[in-house]
Each structure stands twice: as structure tokens, then as C-alpha cells.
Amino acid sequence: MSLAGEERKDLIIDMLNYAGKVRTSELVEKLQVSSETIRRYLEELEQDKRLKRVYGGAIKVQFDREEPSHLMREVAFADEKKRIARTAANLVQDNEVVLIDDGTTTMHMLPYLLSRKNLCFITISVPALNLLMDYQNKGLFSGEVYFIGGKMQSKHFRSVGTLAEKMMQDFFVDKSFLSIDGIAAHYGISSYDAEKAMLAKRFIENAKETIVLTDHSKIGISTFYKIADLRETDVVVSDVASPKEWESELGAKGVNWIVAE
Structure with missing residues (x-):
């Protein structure tokens, strides 16, 4: 296929x-090619497992309908998550109160924060809690x-629910670092789990x-329960740039999208 086609x-x-x-009709108008050409593009993209064709157009491929276990998430896109975590850690300053959400990406931040002074961590993640206590016991971290x-x-090594929400309402933090299951320009950030999403709202x-910390696999995905609109977030850290179609909306909503190095 020609470069123009790609x-x-x-x-x-x-x-x-x-x-x-x-929709096929909007693609014909946008790309100024025939409907037959659009159908061919969609067939080729479906063969590459980049979309799923449906009547009148195509939808984004979404392989999972439920949240993968913590152990499965640990090995998925591990290198990308470490880069995201390192970049996100650079946003933390000395003397801050920092919320670390559950998730493998957010937990990867912790080793990069040992040089910060007088930090206070709040978390719902059991693995993050264990790691922080281990750092304390080894004298590597002296904060709270x-x-x-x-x-x-x-399955996810985390706490959720009404009791967690009530406890969180009495804490105020400088920065919340969130893990998500989906992010879309119109829909916002979302989670597979309603209880987790309700706590994330808090x-x-x-x-x-x-x-918000997210790898490329979650971009354009809307999962079961909406956490918040994008305008309620301040920064997105990802391993890839934002989709070009999102740029004006991100600017209008005041969201700073940072590409991990």
C-alpha cells in the first residue's frame, strides 16, 4: 500500500x-475516498487486530471485559510502565502528601521517590504498602x-468499598496518582470495577x-464505570503521545499530556 494509504x-x-x-460514511467524507476503499482499509486493520468491523463502520478492539488480576497486570507492558512511573515520580516534590493508587504502574513509582524528603504516602495497594514498609525497615524511607x-x-491486592471511602474523606493530599482501565476523550477515565471507581472519585x-498514569493499551477504551471527565484531571502520563484528534479537547479541558522518556 502507498504511503498515503498508510x-x-x-x-x-x-x-x-x-x-x-x-462510521464508513464519515470516513468517506473525511478521507475523500470511495466507500470501497474505506471497506478495504477496515478489512486490513481488522486483520491486523487494530479494530473490529461492525455494520456501517468499525469499533475499537477491546479484548477484556473484566479487569486482569494484579499478577497479570504485573507482566503486561512492564517496560512501558516503568518509564511512565519514572516520569510521574519527577512530578513529586519534597514535603508532599502523595496518594498512590493500586496498580502496577503506580507502584513502580516508589523506588524513584526514595530521594525525596519528608514524604507522606497514602495507599489502598497492599503491594505498595508492603514495599513502603520494607523500605522503612531497611532505613531507605523515613516518611509516613x-x-x-x-x-x-x-484478586487485585487492594481495599475498596464504603469504609475506604469514609476513611479517605478525612485525608487531603497534594497529588493523587491514579491507575485506570480506560481513557477516552468524550467519556473520560474509567474502571472495570464500580467500587474502585467510586473510591477513585474521592x-x-x-x-x-x-x-493519571496510563499505557497505550488503555487509550480510546471506555470500561464499565466512569471515574471522571478529563477536565477533572490535571496531568496524564503515558508511554505515547495523545491521539491527534484529542489535542484540542485536552487543551480546552486544561489537561497536560506528558510522554514518558
């Missing part, structure tokens, strides 16, 4: 990431650690600044 296919994916679905307790989700409400 560029058109990239544009289709950008549009798909923006809206979650595309608070665990938000509640209903335990063993994280956002009680933070001076909210930073």
Missing part, C-alpha cells in the same frame, strides 16, 4: 481512539505511610492535583 489508516485509528467507533482499609479484593475530590 497515513489514511493511521488517521482511522486516531479517529477510533478519539470516539471509540467510526497510611493505608486506607476497607473491603479487600484479594481521590480526585481530595487532591490538589490529579495525575
Whole structure:
């Protein structure tokens, strides 16, 4: 296929990431090619598993309908997550109160924060809690650690639920670092789990600044439960640049998208 054809296919994916679905008619108008050409592009993109064709157009591929376990998430996109975590850690200053959400990306931040002075951590993540206590016991970290307790989700090694929400309402933090399951320009950030999403809403409400950590696999995805609109967040840190179709909306909503180095 010609370079122009590849560029058109990239544009289709950008549009798909923006809206979650595309229609053949709008692609014909946008790309100024025939409907037969559009159908061929969609067939080729489906063969590459980059979208799923449906009547009248295509939708974004979404392989999972439930949140993967913590152990599965640990090995998925591990290098990308470490880069995201290192970049996100650079946003933390001395003497701050920092909320670390559950998730493998947020937990990767902790080793990069040992040089900060007088930090206070709040978390719902059992692995993050264990790591922080280990750092304390080894004399690598001397700050404070608070665990938000509640209903335990063993599969994900985290606490959620009404008790956790009530406990969190009395904490105010400088920065909340959130892990998510999906991010879309129109829909916002989302989670597979309603209880986790409700608690994340509290994280956002009680933070001076909210930073979302996401790898490329979650971009353009809308999962079961909406956490917040993008305008309620301040920064997104990802391993890739934002889709071109999102740029004006991100600017209008005041979201700073940072590409991890």
C-alpha cells in the first residue's frame, strides 16, 4: 500500500481512539475516498487486530471485559510502565502528601521517590504498602505511610468499598496518582470495577492535583464505570503521545499530556 494509504489508516485509528467507533460514511467524507476503499482499509486493520468491523463502520478492539488480576497486570507492558512511573515520580516534590493508587504502574513509582524528603504516602495497594514498609525497615524511607482499609479484593491486592471511602474523606493530599482501565476523550477515565471507581472519585475530590498514569493499551477504551471527565484531571502520563484528534479537547479541558522518556 502507498504511503498515503498508510497515513489514511493511521488517521482511522486516531479517529477510533478519539470516539471509540467510526462510521464508513464519515470516513468517506473525511478521507475523500470511495466507500470501497474505506471497506478495504477496515478489512486490513481488522486483520491486523487494530479494530473490529461492525455494520456501517468499525469499533475499537477491546479484548477484556473484566479487569486482569494484579499478577497479570504485573507482566503486561512492564517496560512501558516503568518509564511512565519514572516520569510521574519527577512530578513529586519534597514535603508532599502523595496518594498512590493500586496498580502496577503506580507502584513502580516508589523506588524513584526514595530521594525525596519528608514524604507522606497514602495507599489502598497492599503491594505498595508492603514495599513502603520494607523500605522503612531497611532505613531507605523515613516518611509516613497510611493505608486506607476497607473491603479487600484479594484478586487485585487492594481495599475498596464504603469504609475506604469514609476513611479517605478525612485525608487531603497534594497529588493523587491514579491507575485506570480506560481513557477516552468524550467519556473520560474509567474502571472495570464500580467500587474502585467510586473510591477513585474521592481521590480526585481530595487532591490538589490529579495525575493519571496510563499505557497505550488503555487509550480510546471506555470500561464499565466512569471515574471522571478529563477536565477533572490535571496531568496524564503515558508511554505515547495523545491521539491527534484529542489535542484540542485536552487543551480546552486544561489537561497536560506528558510522554514518558
